[in-house]
Amino acid sequence: MVSTENNGHKMKIPHVMTVAGSDSGAGAGIQADLKACAALGVYCSTVITAVTAQNTVGVQGVNILPEDFVAEQMKSVLSDMEVDVVKTGMLPSVGMVKVLLHSIKEYPVQALVVDPVMVATSGDVLAGSSVLPVFRQELLPMADLVTPNLKEASYLLGGMHLETVADMRSAAKLIHDMGPRNVLVKGGDLPASMDAVDVFFDGVNLYELGSTRINTRNTHGTGCTLASSIAAELAKGLPMLSAVKIAKRYVETALNYGKDMAIGRGPQGPFDHLLKLKVCRSVAPRAFCPSDLFLYAVTDSGMNGKWGRSISDAVKAAIEGGATIVQLRDFIEAAKECVSICHSKGVPILINDRVDVALASDADGVHVGQSDMPVSLVRSLLGPEKIIGVSCKTLQQAHEAWINGADYIGSGGVFPTNTKANNKTIGLDGLKEVCLASKLPVVAIGGIGLSNAHSVMEINVPNLEGVAVVSALFNAECVSSATKQLHEILKQAVQTRK
Ligand SMILES: Nc1ncnc2c1ncn2[C@@H]1O[C@H](COP(=O)(O)OP(=O)(O)OP(=O)(O)O)[C@@H](O)[C@H]1O
Ligand SMILES: Cc1ncc(CO)c(N)n1
Numbered sequence: 375m376v377s378t379e380n381n382g383h384k385m386k387i388p389h390v391m392t393v394a395g396s397d398s399g400a401g402a403g404i405q406a407d408l409k410a411c412a413a414l415g416v417y418c419s420t421v422i423t424a425v426t427a428q429n430t431v432g433v434q435g436v437n438i439l440p441e442d443f444v445a446e447q448m449k450s451v452l453s454d455m456e457v458d459v460v461k462t463g464m465l466p467s468v469g470m471v472k473v474l475l476h477s478i479k480e481y482p483v484q485a486l487v488v489d490p491v492m493v494a495t496s497g498d499v500l501a502g503s504s505v506l507p508v509f510r511q512e513l514l515p516m517a518d519l520v521t522p523n524l525k526e527a528s529y530l531l532g533g534m535h536l537e538t539v540a541d542m543r544s545a546a547k548l549i550h551d552m553g554p555r556n557v558l559v560k561g562g563d564l565p566a567s568m569d570a571v572d573v574f575f576d577g578v579n580l581y582e583l584g585s586t587r588i589n590t591r592n593t594h595g596t597g598c599t600l601a602s603s604i605a606a607e608l609a610k611g612l613p614m615l616s617a618v619k620i621a622k623r624y625v626e627t628a629l630n631y632g633k634d635m636a637i638g639r640g641p642q643g644p645f646d647h648l649l650k651l652k653v654c655r656s657v658a659p660r661a662f663c664p665s666d667l668f669l670y671a672v673t674d675s676g677m678n679g680k681w682g683r684s685i686s687d688a689v690k691a692a693i694e695g696g697a698t699i700v701q702l703r704d705f706i707e708a709a710k711e712c713v714s715i716c717h718s719k720g721v722p723i724l725i726n727d728r729v730d731v732a733l734a735s736d737a738d739g740v741h742v743g744q745s746d747m748p749v750s751l752v753r754s755l756l757g758p759e760k761i762i763g764v765s766c767k768t769l770q771q772a773h774e775a776w777i778n779g780a781d782y783i784g785s786g787g788v789f790p791t792n793t794k795a796n797n798k799t800i801g802l803d804g805l806k807e808v809c810l811a812s813k814l815p816v817v818a819i820g821g822i823g824l825s826n827a828h829s830v831m832e833i834n835v836p837n838l839e840g841v842a843v844v845s846a847l848f849n850a851e852c853v854s855s856a857t858k859q860l861h862e863i864l865k866q867a868v869q870t871r872k
């Protein structure tokens with residue numbers, strides 16, 4: 375990290391070094407990397423491998439820099455500045471790859487993200503097939519992540535045809551065999567697809583990461599931007615999958631903001647990296663983990679009032695008893711106080727329904743119902759890093775939540791409940807059906823308490839992460855001991871499930 379003095383305190387700034395080509399049109403390459411890192415609050419140093427004459431029509435010329443001068447740039451940066459993550463783009467010769475590998479052996483960094491740039495979407499060649507053997511044999515084995523698009527994945531695999539998400543899944547596994555720790559096969563160029571699905575493989579699990587496909591001509595540089603924003607989130611200290619998810623959302627949000635920009639006369643324009651709405655932070659966000667849903671405490675001011683407790687005391691007691699996430703149904707005055715309590719204990723806190731309250735209190739996110747603001751709009755207001763949960767009763771709603779960028783779904787009412795009037799009960803069978811269809815983690819809600827929590831976890835589907843409860847905690851005389859008891863029951867249920 376780069377250190378700066380701030381009121382006498384050292385301030386660490388996450389630092390990405392990009393090793394890539396310059397794009398004179400400034401939509402891709404070095405220029406995309408600089409803008410993406412700036413938008414995400416991360417310092418970006420730039421080692422230029424080639425200068426391209428490029429615009430929205432295509433690539434008119436490529437001027438490759440001498441390898442020893444690329445080595446000199448890397449040495450200047452790495453020997454002086456503390457680089458956290460190296461991201462590579464255009465590496466146009468075998469010698470350039472060797473120079474890069476030599477430099478990072480001499481000055482090791484936390485992670486290497488390789489975007490194996492070969493052909494621009496315009497069809498122009500940026501690195502010829504002569505680099506393929508050194509990519510396969512030397513570069514990929516050093517990479518923490520490699521991010522080929524469909525064409526690049528096909529080249530790496532000797533011309534294999536890739537036309538479906540199923541093909542992308544196989545490609546991700548085969549490329550993983552070449553040695554990188556993680557693989558992301560990007561589906562931006564998937565023919566005739568309504569969604570923009572990328573496939574991530576970490577060597578054990580395959581994930582399909584979906585988002586809405588933005589209808590725009592302005593997609594030049596999405597690949598470079600995605601890789602450098604993953605590098606930026608890694609530099610902040612996020613784990614790989616969280617970094618990839620946030621970066622993908624950043625690209626989607628940026629494409630959406632820039633969808634109507636008119637720059638250039640060619641078929642593929644640049645987009646708006648520096649989103650009009652700046653919501654990204656340079657400090658590590660509270661990355662969402664599905665296991666946060668294990669014991670989900672939802673506050674209720676009526677119940678707490680009845681027992682003579684303030685909301686903040688109720689939240690403190692729930693955390694003391696082992697609550698793993700908190701949802702507030704009480705507003706702004708309480709929100710700020712509870713946000714600071716939860717943050718001091720490392721427990722994420724979400725706001726029920728109110729995006730404005732979440733923004734004003736800097737909560738970790740919101741939980742919305744089907745009749746609240748649409749998830750895609752919530753995402754564009756909150757930005758790529760916040761947590762969004764959405765209540766779903768049907769398979770269709772679960773699918774939409776995934777495509778629109780939610781992090782998890784709440785499903786229920788599992789049992790009848792007095793907390794929510796006129797709420798349809800879906801039962802354990804309904805819950806199981808939604809879990810099986812959902813690509814997102816699920817928390818069960820509705821009438822769950824000490825007596826039946828076990829039976830909920832027993833439906834035995836891996837993405838059911840936990841239970842959300844109101845009365846079971848906050849209608850009890852002692853919140854922390856009620857929470858402890860529930861925590862114990864859930865722990866036992868999960869152990870018997872294994
Ligand atoms: N129209 C779109 N709407 C939403 N997301 C998109 C769109 N096009 C591409 N993406 C996303 O952008 C990221 C980059 O994907 P893509 O497959 O376009 O990479 P690429 O071809 O390497 O990009 P480049 O245009 O820089 O060469 C992926 O996460 C992809 O899903
Ligand atoms: C310099 C450069 N790097 C990467 C790409 C891929 O988008 C491009 N078009 N130009």
Ligand SMILES: [Mg+2]
Pocket residue numbers: 495523562563596597
């Ligand atoms: Mg593309």
